[in-house]
Amino acid sequence: MASASRILRAVLLVLALSLASAWPLCAQTWTPTTAPITNWTSVACSANGSNVVAAVNGGYLYTSSDFVTWTAMRAPVAAWQSVTMSADGTKVFAVVAPGLIYTSMDSGATWSPTPAPRTYWTSIASSGDGTMLVAGADTWPPPAFGGEVCTSTNSGASWRVVPDQPGPFNSVAASADGTTFLAVGFYPGPGVFGELLIDKLGTGDH
Numbered sequence: 001m002a003s004a005s006r007i008l009r010a011v012l013l014v015l016a017l018s019l020a021s022a023w024p025l026c027a028q029t030w031t032p033t034t035a036p037i038t039n040w041t042s043v044a045c046s047a048n049g050s051n052v053v054a055a056v057n058g059g060y061l062y063t064s065s066d067f068v069t070w071t072a073m074r075a076p077v078a079a080w081q082s083v084t085m086s087a088d089g090t091k092v093f094a095v096v097a098p099g100l101i102y103t104s105m106d107s108g109a110t111w112s113p114t115p116a117p118r119t120y121w122t123s124i125a126s127s128g129d130g131t132m133l134v135a136g137a138d139t140w141p142p143p144a145f146g147g148e149v150c151t152s153t154n155s156g157a158s159w160r161v162v163p164d165q166p167g168p169f170n171s172v173a174a175s176a177d178g179t180t181f182l183a184v185g186f187y188p189g190p191g192v193f194g195e196l197l198i199d200k201l202g203t204g205d206h
Contacts, residue, residue, distance in 0.1 A: 035062060035070045042082040044092075047128070051089030053108055055080035061094060063108050075102060075111040082123045086130030087176070091155060095121030095135055103156040114156040119148065125174040125181075131155055132178030136169030136185070149183045 035054065043054040054062045057079050060072040075094065083094040092104040094111075101116040101124065116135065124135040133152040147168035150159045169185035182198055 033064075033067045033070070035064070035067075041080060042094075044083045044085045046085060046089030047087035051085065051107060053083050053085060053092055053094075055083045055094060057081065061108065061111075073104075073108045073111070075104075075108075081121055084124050084126040084133075086126060087128040091126070091130030093124050093126055093130075093133060093156060095124045097121050097138070101135055101150075101156060101159075105155070114152075114159065116150055116152075116156070116159040117148070117161070122147075122168070122170055123172045125172045127174050127178030128176035129178070132174060132181075134172045134174050134181040134183065135159075136172040136183050138168035138170070147185065149181075151181060 038059060039057045041055050041057045043052065045052045050065055052064045052067070053073070054064075054070075056062070059077060059080070061075045061080060061083065062070045063073050064070045078096045078099055081095050081097045083092065085092045090105065090107050092108045094102050096102070097120040098118065099121065100113045100118055101121060102111050102113055104111045117137075120138045122136050122138050124133065126133050131153065133156055135150050135152075137147045137150070139147050149162040149165055149169055149172065151162060152159050165183075169183050171184050173182040174180070180198065
């Protein structure tokens with residue numbers, strides 16, 4: 001019994017030390033920024049965190065480099081749903097629902113609409129260099145469920161609708177090298193179900 005007791009104490013000591021060493025990871029704190037309190041929908045940052053863009057549904061796109069000063073960008077007031085950017089922060093992309101997909105090639109100083117279809121965009125993602133893009137859309141209002149996934153291989157200059165993949169799609173992702181796209185969606189109503197699509201070539205063909 002004494003031996004078993006020593007073993008138990010040793011196990012408890014190891015467990016306590018493990019929890020103590022992991023505690024700093026569990027004790028991370030979140031601090032509110034000085035950004036205005038509003039209907040935020042999405043935020044993105046460059047690889048080093050120095051460039052940040054945040055979107056407001058029914059408002060502006062905002063940018064900050066220090067999390068203290070937030071500046072409204074020269075993009076139209078719109079129902080912004082999602083933003084993404086290249087790793088260096090120079091190429092920024094944002095979607096509107098209902099509306100278009102917008103791009104900026106100068107870190108958000110100027111914005112231009114792309115030729116992507118006008119629809120209820122929900123999400124957009126970019127490769128690290130900002131060349132390969134994937135965007136997902138919903139269809140609204142109910143019961144007109146649907147949606148689509150579109151891809152671009154030239155920073156949004158042109159878009160291709162992925163064939164035979166009805167949505168709605170709620171979120172998309174892209175690998176840093178642009179060779180993999182992901183999209184998830186669900187179908188509301190009786191027997192709710194959904195799907196997760198993957199394209200390993202970054203072209204939207206699979």
